[in-house]
Amino acid sequence: MANDAGDGTIVRLVRDNLAYCQFWTELCVCDRTLAWRDQTLHLISGRPTQKLSHDGDEEIHTEYVLPVEMSQYKKGYVTLECLDKVFCQMCPPSASRLTLAIVSNDGTVAFYYVYKGLHKPKRN
Amino acid sequence: MVKGRSNSLRYRYPLPVHPVDLPQLLPHSPVSWVYWIYSYVKSSNRITKIHVEITGDEFVHILVKEPSQMIYLWDNGFFGTGQLSRSEPTWFERTNALIDGDGQSNSGTPLERITEQRRWERSQFKKRRVEMERQLLELRKNGGTVEEEAVLLEKQRLELRNFKASQGSDSLTAGSKTFYDFESLFDSEGDLARLEALELMPVEAIFLSFALPVLDISATALFQRLLDYKNLCYDTIYPMIKQYVAYHHYRSHGWCVRSGIKFGCDYLLYKRGPPFHHAQFCITVLDSDENHDYTWYSSVARVVGGAKKTLILCYVEKLKSEEDIVNMWLRNDFTSVFSSFRVNEVVYKRWVPGKNRD
Numbered sequence: 001m002a003n004d005a006g007d008g009t010i011v012r013l014v015r016d017n018l019a020y021c022q023f024w025t026e027l028c029v030c031d032r033t034l035a036w037r038d039q040t041l042h043l044i045s046g047r048p049t050q051k052l053s054h055d056g057d058e059e060i061h062t063e064y065v066l067p068v069e070m071s072q073y074k075k076g077y078v079t080l081e082c083l084d085k086v087f088c089q090m091c092p093p094s095a096s097r098l099t100l101a102i103v104s105n106d107g108t109v110a111f112y113y114v115y116k117g118l119h120k121p122k123r124n
Numbered sequence: 125m126v127k128g129r130s131n132s133l134r135y136r137y138p139l140p141v142h143p144v145d146l147p148q149l150l151p152h153s154p155v156s157w158v159y160w161i162y163s164y165v166k167s168s169n170r171i172t173k174i175h176v177e178i179t180g181d182e183f184v185h186i187l188v189k190e191p192s193q194m195i196y197l198w199d200n201g202f203f204g205t206g207q208l209s210r211s212e213p214t215w216f217e218r219t220n221a222l223i224d225g226d227g228q229s230n231s232g233t234p235l236e237r238i239t240e241q242r243r244w245e246r247s248q249f250k251k252r253r254v255e256m257e258r259q260l261l262e263l264r265k266n267g268g269t270v271e272e273e274a275v276l277l278e279k280q281r282l283e284l285r286n287f288k289a290s291q292g293s294d295s296l297t298a299g300s301k302t303f304y305d306f307e308s309l310f311d312s313e314g315d316l317a318r319l320e321a322l323e324l325m326p327v328e329a330i331f332l333s334f335a336l337p338v339l340d341i342s343a344t345a346l347f348q349r350l351l352d353y354k355n356l357c358y359d360t361i362y363p364m365i366k367q368y369v370a371y372h373h374y375r376s377h378g379w380c381v382r383s384g385i386k387f388g389c390d391y392l393l394y395k396r397g398p399p400f401h402h403a404q405f406c407i408t409v410l411d412s413d414e415n416h417d418y419t420w421y422s423s424v425a426r427v428v429g430g431a432k433k434t435l436i437l438c439y440v441e442k443l444k445s446e447e448d449i450v451n452m453w454l455r456n457d458f459t460s461v462f463s464s465f466r467v468n469e470v471v472y473k474r475w476v477p478g479k480n481r482d
Contacts (some may be wrong), residue, residue, distance in 0.1 A: 009180050016207075018206070020309070021236070105326060106324070107321075123250075
Protein backbone atom coordinates (compact mmCIF):
# COMPACT_ATOMS: atom_id res chain seq x y z
CA MET A 1 0.00 0.00 0.00
CA ALA A 2 1.15 3.50 -0.71
CA ASN A 3 2.45 5.01 2.45
CA ASP A 4 4.64 8.00 1.81
CA ALA A 5 4.83 10.74 4.42
CA GLY A 6 1.60 12.60 5.11
CA ASP A 7 -0.41 11.15 2.26
CA GLY A 8 -0.28 7.58 3.49
CA THR A 9 -2.37 8.25 6.56
CA ILE A 10 -5.46 9.51 4.77
CA VAL A 11 -5.25 6.98 1.94
CA ARG A 12 -5.24 4.25 4.52
CA LEU A 13 -7.98 5.86 6.57
CA VAL A 14 -10.27 6.16 3.55
CA ARG A 15 -9.48 2.62 2.42
CA ASP A 16 -10.27 1.24 5.90
CA ASN A 17 -13.44 3.30 6.02
CA LEU A 18 -14.62 1.85 2.70
CA ALA A 19 -13.61 -1.69 3.64
CA TYR A 20 -14.73 -1.92 7.23
CA CYS A 21 -17.55 0.64 7.50
CA GLN A 22 -19.12 0.65 4.04
CA PHE A 23 -18.13 -2.97 3.29
CA TRP A 24 -16.79 -2.29 -0.19
CA THR A 25 -15.01 -5.13 -1.96
CA GLU A 26 -12.14 -5.44 -4.42
CA LEU A 27 -10.49 -2.40 -2.86
CA CYS A 28 -7.20 -1.43 -4.32
CA VAL A 29 -4.92 1.59 -4.08
CA CYS A 30 -3.93 2.25 -7.69
CA ASP A 31 -0.23 2.13 -8.50
CA ARG A 32 -0.44 5.19 -10.64
CA THR A 33 -0.16 8.42 -8.65
CA LEU A 34 -0.42 12.03 -9.68
CA ALA A 35 1.79 14.85 -8.50
CA TRP A 36 -0.33 17.94 -7.97
CA ARG A 37 1.17 21.08 -6.48
CA ASP A 38 3.35 19.88 -3.61
CA GLN A 39 1.39 16.69 -2.88
CA THR A 40 0.93 13.27 -4.40
CA LEU A 41 -2.58 12.10 -5.16
CA HIS A 42 -3.61 8.47 -4.81
CA LEU A 43 -6.72 6.85 -6.18
CA ILE A 44 -8.64 4.00 -4.58
CA SER A 45 -10.89 1.75 -6.64
CA GLY A 46 -13.48 -0.63 -5.29
CA ARG A 47 -17.00 -1.98 -5.58
CA PRO A 48 -19.79 -0.97 -3.23
CA THR A 49 -22.19 -3.65 -1.96
CA GLN A 50 -25.23 -1.77 -3.18
CA LYS A 51 -25.82 0.60 -6.00
CA LEU A 52 -24.91 4.09 -4.89
CA SER A 53 -27.33 6.02 -7.05
CA HIS A 54 -30.52 5.13 -8.85
CA ASP A 55 -29.68 6.08 -12.37
CA GLY A 56 -31.21 3.43 -14.52
CA ASP A 57 -29.12 0.33 -14.92
CA GLU A 58 -28.98 -2.16 -12.10
CA GLU A 59 -25.34 -3.12 -12.33
CA ILE A 60 -22.85 -2.21 -9.63
CA HIS A 61 -19.91 -0.39 -11.19
CA THR A 62 -16.40 0.05 -9.91
CA GLU A 63 -16.06 3.39 -8.18
CA TYR A 64 -12.98 5.60 -8.04
CA VAL A 65 -12.27 7.42 -4.80
CA LEU A 66 -9.87 10.33 -4.38
CA PRO A 67 -8.80 11.03 -0.77
CA VAL A 68 -8.15 14.71 0.04
CA GLU A 69 -7.44 16.52 3.31
CA MET A 70 -10.13 18.98 4.38
CA SER A 71 -7.64 21.77 5.19
CA GLN A 72 -6.07 21.27 1.78
CA TYR A 73 -9.48 21.23 0.09
CA LYS A 74 -10.51 24.46 1.81
CA LYS A 75 -7.50 26.24 0.35
CA GLY A 76 -8.72 25.46 -3.15
CA TYR A 77 -6.36 22.58 -3.80
CA VAL A 78 -8.81 20.53 -5.88
CA THR A 79 -9.22 22.65 -8.98
CA LEU A 80 -10.92 21.82 -12.27
CA GLU A 81 -7.51 21.31 -13.82
CA CYS A 82 -6.60 18.90 -11.05
CA LEU A 83 -9.80 16.87 -11.56
CA ASP A 84 -9.26 16.79 -15.32
CA LYS A 85 -5.83 15.34 -14.73
CA VAL A 86 -7.21 12.74 -12.34
CA PHE A 87 -9.83 11.71 -14.90
CA CYS A 88 -7.35 11.58 -17.79
CA GLN A 89 -4.32 10.10 -16.11
CA MET A 90 -5.64 7.98 -13.27
CA CYS A 91 -9.12 6.71 -14.15
CA PRO A 92 -9.96 4.37 -17.03
CA PRO A 93 -11.84 6.14 -19.88
CA SER A 94 -15.04 4.33 -18.92
CA ALA A 95 -15.24 6.05 -15.52
CA SER A 96 -17.99 8.64 -15.60
CA ARG A 97 -17.57 9.86 -12.06
CA LEU A 98 -15.15 10.20 -9.19
CA THR A 99 -15.89 10.21 -5.51
CA LEU A 100 -14.03 12.80 -3.47
CA ALA A 101 -13.30 11.54 0.02
CA ILE A 102 -12.66 14.64 2.11
CA VAL A 103 -11.02 13.79 5.41
CA SER A 104 -11.79 16.26 8.15
CA ASN A 105 -9.49 17.01 11.08
CA ASP A 106 -11.69 14.90 13.37
CA GLY A 107 -11.30 11.77 11.24
CA THR A 108 -14.74 12.03 9.62
CA VAL A 109 -14.77 11.29 5.90
CA ALA A 110 -17.30 13.19 3.77
CA PHE A 111 -17.92 11.76 0.31
CA TYR A 112 -18.92 13.80 -2.74
CA TYR A 113 -19.47 12.77 -6.36
CA VAL A 114 -17.75 14.61 -9.18
CA TYR A 115 -19.14 13.81 -12.63
CA LYS A 116 -17.40 14.18 -15.92
CA GLY A 117 -19.68 16.66 -17.63
CA LEU A 118 -23.40 17.06 -17.03
CA HIS A 119 -25.38 14.48 -15.15
CA LYS A 120 -29.05 14.06 -14.39
CA PRO A 121 -29.56 14.82 -10.70
CA LYS A 122 -30.31 12.00 -8.31
CA ARG A 123 -33.96 11.54 -7.44
CA ASN A 124 -34.64 11.73 -3.73
CA MET B 125 -33.18 2.28 22.29
CA VAL B 126 -32.37 -0.21 25.03
CA LYS B 127 -29.11 0.48 26.75
CA GLY B 128 -27.30 -1.91 29.07
CA ARG B 129 -26.34 0.96 31.33
CA SER B 130 -28.42 4.05 31.70
CA ASN B 131 -27.11 6.98 29.70
CA SER B 132 -27.41 9.47 32.51
CA LEU B 133 -25.17 7.28 34.64
CA ARG B 134 -22.69 6.49 31.92
CA TYR B 135 -22.36 10.11 30.85
CA ARG B 136 -22.72 11.73 34.27
CA TYR B 137 -19.53 13.78 33.97
CA PRO B 138 -19.45 16.59 31.41
CA LEU B 139 -15.63 16.72 31.36
CA PRO B 140 -12.78 14.23 31.83
CA VAL B 141 -11.84 15.77 35.20
CA HIS B 142 -14.07 14.89 38.14
CA PRO B 143 -14.74 16.56 41.48
CA VAL B 144 -13.53 14.82 44.64
CA ASP B 145 -16.33 12.96 46.42
CA LEU B 146 -16.25 13.80 50.12
CA PRO B 147 -18.51 12.48 52.90
CA GLN B 148 -20.99 14.75 54.63
CA LEU B 149 -19.45 17.02 57.25
CA LEU B 150 -21.43 17.41 60.50
CA PRO B 151 -20.07 20.47 62.38
CA HIS B 152 -21.07 19.16 65.84
CA SER B 153 -19.55 15.69 65.36
CA PRO B 154 -15.76 15.48 65.72
CA VAL B 155 -15.80 11.96 64.29
CA SER B 156 -17.21 13.26 61.04
CA TRP B 157 -14.41 15.87 60.94
CA VAL B 158 -11.77 13.21 61.34
CA TYR B 159 -13.40 11.06 58.69
CA TRP B 160 -13.75 14.04 56.36
CA ILE B 161 -10.08 14.95 56.69
CA TYR B 162 -9.08 11.34 56.23
CA SER B 163 -11.20 11.10 53.04
CA TYR B 164 -9.79 14.39 51.79
CA VAL B 165 -6.21 13.31 52.27
CA LYS B 166 -6.76 9.87 50.78
CA SER B 167 -8.85 11.02 47.85
CA SER B 168 -7.47 11.76 44.46
CA ASN B 169 -9.07 12.98 41.33
CA ARG B 170 -6.01 12.68 39.22
CA ILE B 171 -6.40 10.53 36.18
CA THR B 172 -3.73 8.73 34.26
CA LYS B 173 -2.77 11.08 31.48
CA ILE B 174 -4.14 10.01 28.15
CA HIS B 175 -1.57 9.15 25.55
CA VAL B 176 -1.91 10.79 22.15
CA GLU B 177 -0.10 9.87 19.00
CA ILE B 178 0.36 12.61 16.43
CA THR B 179 0.83 11.56 12.83
CA GLY B 180 1.43 13.47 9.61
CA ASP B 181 3.63 16.47 8.99
CA GLU B 182 1.75 19.07 7.07
CA PHE B 183 -1.68 17.62 7.90
CA VAL B 184 -1.70 16.56 11.49
CA HIS B 185 -3.92 13.82 12.93
CA ILE B 186 -4.14 13.42 16.69
CA LEU B 187 -4.99 9.88 17.73
CA VAL B 188 -5.84 8.04 20.92
CA LYS B 189 -5.40 4.31 20.44
CA GLU B 190 -5.75 2.71 23.87
CA PRO B 191 -9.31 1.28 24.01
CA SER B 192 -10.14 2.24 27.60
CA GLN B 193 -8.83 5.78 27.02
CA MET B 194 -10.88 6.11 23.85
CA ILE B 195 -14.01 5.22 25.81
CA TYR B 196 -13.01 7.46 28.69
CA LEU B 197 -12.73 10.53 26.45
CA TRP B 198 -16.04 9.74 24.78
CA ASP B 199 -17.91 9.07 28.03
CA ASN B 200 -16.56 12.18 29.76
CA GLY B 201 -17.58 15.06 27.52
CA PHE B 202 -17.80 13.39 24.10
CA PHE B 203 -14.30 14.21 22.93
CA GLY B 204 -13.03 12.82 19.64
CA THR B 205 -14.54 10.77 16.84
CA GLY B 206 -14.10 7.09 16.08
CA GLN B 207 -12.37 6.99 12.70
CA LEU B 208 -14.48 4.05 11.53
CA SER B 209 -17.72 5.05 13.24
CA ARG B 210 -20.22 7.86 13.03
CA SER B 211 -19.01 9.44 16.26
CA GLU B 212 -18.70 7.10 19.25
CA PRO B 213 -15.88 4.62 18.57
CA THR B 214 -18.04 1.49 18.25
CA TRP B 215 -16.24 -0.25 15.40
CA PHE B 216 -14.65 -3.01 17.48
CA GLU B 217 -17.89 -3.91 19.22
CA ARG B 218 -19.92 -3.67 16.01
CA THR B 219 -17.53 -5.89 14.12
CA ASN B 220 -17.37 -8.45 16.89
CA ALA B 221 -21.16 -8.59 16.94
CA LEU B 222 -21.22 -8.96 13.17
CA ILE B 223 -18.78 -11.87 13.31
CA ASP B 224 -20.88 -13.49 16.03
CA GLY B 225 -23.69 -13.16 13.57
CA ASP B 226 -26.45 -11.39 15.46
CA GLY B 227 -25.64 -7.82 14.49
CA GLN B 228 -26.59 -6.74 18.00
CA SER B 229 -24.08 -5.69 20.59
CA ASN B 230 -24.41 -5.79 24.35
CA SER B 231 -25.20 -2.14 24.67
CA GLY B 232 -28.11 -2.15 22.25
CA THR B 233 -28.20 -1.30 18.58
CA PRO B 234 -25.37 0.92 17.39
CA LEU B 235 -26.32 4.03 15.42
CA GLU B 236 -24.53 2.71 12.35
CA ARG B 237 -26.87 -0.26 12.24
CA ILE B 238 -29.93 1.96 12.37
CA THR B 239 -28.60 4.09 9.54
CA GLU B 240 -27.99 0.96 7.49
CA GLN B 241 -31.54 -0.21 8.13
CA ARG B 242 -33.05 3.14 7.13
CA ARG B 243 -31.02 3.31 3.92
CA TRP B 244 -32.09 -0.18 3.00
CA GLU B 245 -35.77 0.66 3.63
CA ARG B 246 -35.46 3.78 1.53
CA SER B 247 -33.91 1.86 -1.36
CA GLN B 248 -36.70 -0.74 -1.21
CA PHE B 249 -39.22 2.09 -1.34
CA LYS B 250 -37.50 3.61 -4.35
CA LYS B 251 -37.53 0.28 -6.17
CA ARG B 252 -41.30 0.05 -5.67
CA ARG B 253 -41.77 3.56 -6.91
CA VAL B 254 -39.79 2.89 -10.09
CA GLU B 255 -41.92 -0.18 -10.74
CA MET B 256 -45.13 1.85 -10.36
CA GLU B 257 -43.90 4.56 -12.68
CA ARG B 258 -43.24 1.87 -15.24
CA GLN B 259 -46.83 0.65 -14.89
CA LEU B 260 -48.17 4.13 -15.43
CA LEU B 261 -46.02 4.62 -18.52
CA GLU B 262 -47.24 1.29 -19.86
CA LEU B 263 -50.86 2.37 -19.38
CA ARG B 264 -50.24 5.65 -21.19
CA LYS B 265 -48.52 3.87 -24.06
CA ASN B 266 -51.53 1.58 -24.44
CA GLY B 267 -53.79 4.62 -24.68
CA GLY B 268 -55.34 4.46 -21.22
CA THR B 269 -58.01 7.06 -20.45
CA VAL B 270 -57.66 9.79 -17.88
CA GLU B 271 -60.10 7.92 -15.61
CA GLU B 272 -58.10 4.71 -15.81
CA GLU B 273 -54.98 6.66 -14.99
CA ALA B 274 -56.61 8.26 -11.97
CA VAL B 275 -57.68 4.83 -10.68
CA LEU B 276 -54.19 3.44 -11.11
CA LEU B 277 -52.58 6.45 -9.44
CA GLU B 278 -54.93 6.20 -6.47
CA LYS B 279 -54.21 2.48 -6.12
CA GLN B 280 -50.48 3.09 -6.29
CA ARG B 281 -50.59 5.88 -3.77
CA LEU B 282 -52.38 3.63 -1.31
CA GLU B 283 -49.96 0.80 -1.92
CA LEU B 284 -46.92 2.99 -1.38
CA ARG B 285 -48.42 4.42 1.79
CA ASN B 286 -49.11 0.95 3.16
CA PHE B 287 -45.64 -0.16 2.17
CA LYS B 288 -44.07 2.74 4.04
CA ALA B 289 -46.18 2.08 7.13
CA SER B 290 -45.25 -1.60 7.17
CA GLN B 291 -41.57 -0.73 6.84
CA GLY B 292 -41.39 1.15 10.11
CA SER B 293 -42.94 -1.70 12.08
CA ASP B 294 -40.64 -4.59 11.31
CA SER B 295 -37.61 -3.37 13.16
CA LEU B 296 -34.07 -4.16 12.13
CA THR B 297 -34.58 -6.82 9.56
CA ALA B 298 -32.21 -5.32 7.05
CA GLY B 299 -31.78 -7.73 4.24
CA SER B 300 -28.67 -6.01 2.99
CA LYS B 301 -25.98 -8.57 2.63
CA THR B 302 -22.73 -7.49 4.20
CA PHE B 303 -19.64 -8.97 2.76
CA TYR B 304 -16.81 -9.06 5.17
CA ASP B 305 -13.18 -9.69 4.51
CA PHE B 306 -12.74 -11.36 7.90
CA GLU B 307 -9.30 -12.83 7.44
CA SER B 308 -7.37 -9.58 7.23
CA LEU B 309 -8.99 -8.39 10.44
CA PHE B 310 -7.37 -10.92 12.75
CA ASP B 311 -3.87 -10.69 14.11
CA SER B 312 -1.50 -13.63 14.50
CA GLU B 313 -2.99 -14.40 17.92
CA GLY B 314 -6.40 -14.85 16.38
CA ASP B 315 -7.84 -11.71 17.97
CA LEU B 316 -9.79 -9.07 16.11
CA ALA B 317 -7.38 -6.24 15.31
CA ARG B 318 -8.01 -2.85 16.92
CA LEU B 319 -8.21 -0.92 13.69
CA GLU B 320 -10.09 2.06 14.99
CA ALA B 321 -8.50 5.01 16.75
CA LEU B 322 -10.22 7.98 18.34
CA GLU B 323 -9.24 11.13 16.49
CA LEU B 324 -9.20 14.46 18.28
CA MET B 325 -9.68 17.74 16.48
CA PRO B 326 -6.68 20.05 17.10
CA VAL B 327 -8.92 22.34 19.17
CA GLU B 328 -10.01 19.41 21.33
CA ALA B 329 -6.41 18.43 21.93
CA ILE B 330 -5.57 22.03 22.86
CA PHE B 331 -8.50 22.12 25.28
CA LEU B 332 -7.41 18.83 26.86
CA SER B 333 -3.83 19.97 27.33
CA PHE B 334 -4.00 23.75 27.77
CA ALA B 335 -7.31 24.12 29.65
CA LEU B 336 -7.52 20.71 31.36
CA PRO B 337 -4.58 18.48 32.28
CA VAL B 338 -5.82 15.37 30.49
CA LEU B 339 -3.42 14.55 27.67
CA ASP B 340 0.18 13.44 28.16
CA ILE B 341 1.47 16.28 26.01
CA SER B 342 2.04 19.87 27.14
CA ALA B 343 0.32 22.71 25.36
CA THR B 344 3.68 24.06 24.23
CA ALA B 345 4.75 20.74 22.74
CA LEU B 346 1.38 20.37 21.07
CA PHE B 347 1.56 23.80 19.43
CA GLN B 348 5.05 23.03 18.20
CA ARG B 349 3.59 20.02 16.44
CA LEU B 350 0.55 21.86 15.08
CA LEU B 351 2.23 25.03 13.85
CA ASP B 352 5.12 25.83 11.64
CA TYR B 353 7.43 27.49 14.17
CA LYS B 354 10.04 28.32 11.54
CA ASN B 355 7.73 30.80 9.88
CA LEU B 356 5.86 31.90 12.96
CA CYS B 357 3.98 35.16 12.54
CA TYR B 358 0.51 36.43 13.31
CA ASP B 359 -0.98 35.06 10.09
CA THR B 360 0.25 31.53 10.75
CA ILE B 361 -1.03 31.34 14.32
CA TYR B 362 -4.24 33.31 13.96
CA PRO B 363 -6.45 30.69 12.20
CA MET B 364 -5.85 28.25 15.03
CA ILE B 365 -6.30 30.87 17.74
CA LYS B 366 -9.61 31.90 16.19
CA GLN B 367 -10.93 28.34 16.11
CA TYR B 368 -9.75 27.62 19.62
CA VAL B 369 -11.11 30.81 21.16
CA ALA B 370 -14.57 29.92 19.84
CA TYR B 371 -14.28 26.28 20.94
CA HIS B 372 -13.13 27.22 24.44
CA HIS B 373 -15.87 29.85 24.72
CA TYR B 374 -18.65 27.28 24.20
CA ARG B 375 -17.00 24.51 26.21
CA SER B 376 -16.58 26.85 29.14
CA HIS B 377 -20.27 27.74 28.93
CA GLY B 378 -21.11 24.07 29.40
CA TRP B 379 -21.92 23.09 25.83
CA CYS B 380 -20.75 19.89 24.26
CA VAL B 381 -18.93 21.09 21.14
CA ARG B 382 -18.33 18.79 18.18
CA SER B 383 -17.22 19.19 14.58
CA GLY B 384 -19.75 20.74 12.23
CA ILE B 385 -18.32 19.29 9.03
CA LYS B 386 -21.53 17.45 8.12
CA PHE B 387 -23.46 20.72 8.06
CA GLY B 388 -20.89 22.94 6.41
CA CYS B 389 -20.07 24.89 9.54
CA ASP B 390 -17.32 24.82 12.16
CA TYR B 391 -19.00 23.41 15.26
CA LEU B 392 -22.19 21.82 16.50
CA LEU B 393 -23.45 22.60 19.99
CA TYR B 394 -25.18 19.88 22.01
CA LYS B 395 -26.92 20.66 25.26
CA ARG B 396 -25.60 17.44 26.85
CA GLY B 397 -24.22 15.25 24.12
CA PRO B 398 -25.05 13.21 21.02
CA PRO B 399 -26.81 10.29 22.83
CA PHE B 400 -29.30 12.69 24.48
CA HIS B 401 -30.50 15.16 21.85
CA HIS B 402 -29.76 16.32 18.34
CA ALA B 403 -27.46 19.33 18.19
CA GLN B 404 -29.47 22.52 18.42
CA PHE B 405 -26.98 25.03 17.09
CA CYS B 406 -24.45 25.27 14.30
CA ILE B 407 -21.53 27.64 14.76
CA THR B 408 -19.67 29.38 11.98
CA VAL B 409 -16.58 31.17 13.26
CA LEU B 410 -15.74 34.47 11.57
CA ASP B 411 -13.32 37.37 12.03
CA SER B 412 -14.99 40.38 13.54
CA ASP B 413 -14.53 42.29 10.27
CA GLU B 414 -15.24 39.38 7.94
CA ASN B 415 -17.77 40.02 5.23
CA HIS B 416 -19.51 37.82 2.70
CA ASP B 417 -22.17 38.36 0.10
CA TYR B 418 -25.76 37.40 0.77
CA THR B 419 -25.62 34.04 -1.03
CA TRP B 420 -22.85 32.88 1.28
CA TYR B 421 -24.95 33.42 4.41
CA SER B 422 -28.13 32.11 2.87
CA SER B 423 -26.53 28.90 1.63
CA VAL B 424 -25.07 28.06 5.04
CA ALA B 425 -28.33 29.02 6.74
CA ARG B 426 -30.39 26.90 4.36
CA VAL B 427 -28.31 23.76 4.97
CA VAL B 428 -28.43 24.32 8.72
CA GLY B 429 -32.14 25.23 8.67
CA GLY B 430 -32.91 22.12 6.64
CA ALA B 431 -31.52 20.03 9.50
CA LYS B 432 -33.75 21.96 11.97
CA LYS B 433 -30.86 23.70 13.66
CA THR B 434 -30.13 27.35 14.31
CA LEU B 435 -27.15 29.04 12.69
CA ILE B 436 -24.99 31.18 14.93
CA LEU B 437 -22.37 33.47 13.47
CA CYS B 438 -19.59 33.64 16.03
CA TYR B 439 -17.42 36.73 15.59
CA VAL B 440 -13.95 36.64 17.13
CA GLU B 441 -12.61 40.11 17.82
CA LYS B 442 -8.98 40.95 18.47
CA LEU B 443 -8.39 43.32 21.40
CA LYS B 444 -4.60 43.67 21.26
CA SER B 445 -2.10 44.40 18.50
CA GLU B 446 -0.76 41.60 16.33
CA GLU B 447 2.74 42.30 17.55
CA ASP B 448 1.74 41.95 21.21
CA ILE B 449 -0.02 38.68 20.47
CA VAL B 450 2.98 37.18 18.67
CA ASN B 451 5.24 38.24 21.55
CA MET B 452 2.96 36.63 24.09
CA TRP B 453 2.89 33.52 21.95
CA LEU B 454 6.68 33.35 21.81
CA ARG B 455 6.75 33.62 25.61
CA ASN B 456 4.37 30.61 25.69
CA ASP B 457 1.88 32.80 27.54
CA PHE B 458 -1.12 31.20 25.85
CA THR B 459 -3.59 32.33 28.52
CA SER B 460 -2.85 35.96 27.66
CA VAL B 461 -3.03 35.22 23.94
CA PHE B 462 -6.47 33.63 24.18
CA SER B 463 -7.65 36.35 26.55
CA SER B 464 -6.79 38.94 23.90
CA PHE B 465 -9.89 37.99 21.95
CA ARG B 466 -13.57 38.58 22.53
CA VAL B 467 -16.45 36.55 21.15
CA ASN B 468 -19.74 38.02 19.93
CA GLU B 469 -22.62 36.07 18.50
CA VAL B 470 -25.40 36.72 16.03
CA VAL B 471 -28.24 34.31 15.37
CA TYR B 472 -28.92 34.11 11.64
CA LYS B 473 -32.38 32.76 10.98
CA ARG B 474 -34.64 32.80 7.96
CA TRP B 475 -37.84 34.62 8.80
CA VAL B 476 -41.05 33.69 7.00
CA PRO B 477 -43.84 36.25 7.55
CA GLY B 478 -46.62 33.69 7.16
CA LYS B 479 -45.14 31.21 9.60
CA ASN B 480 -43.22 33.17 12.22
CA ARG B 481 -46.06 35.15 13.75
CA ASP B 482 -45.30 34.34 17.39
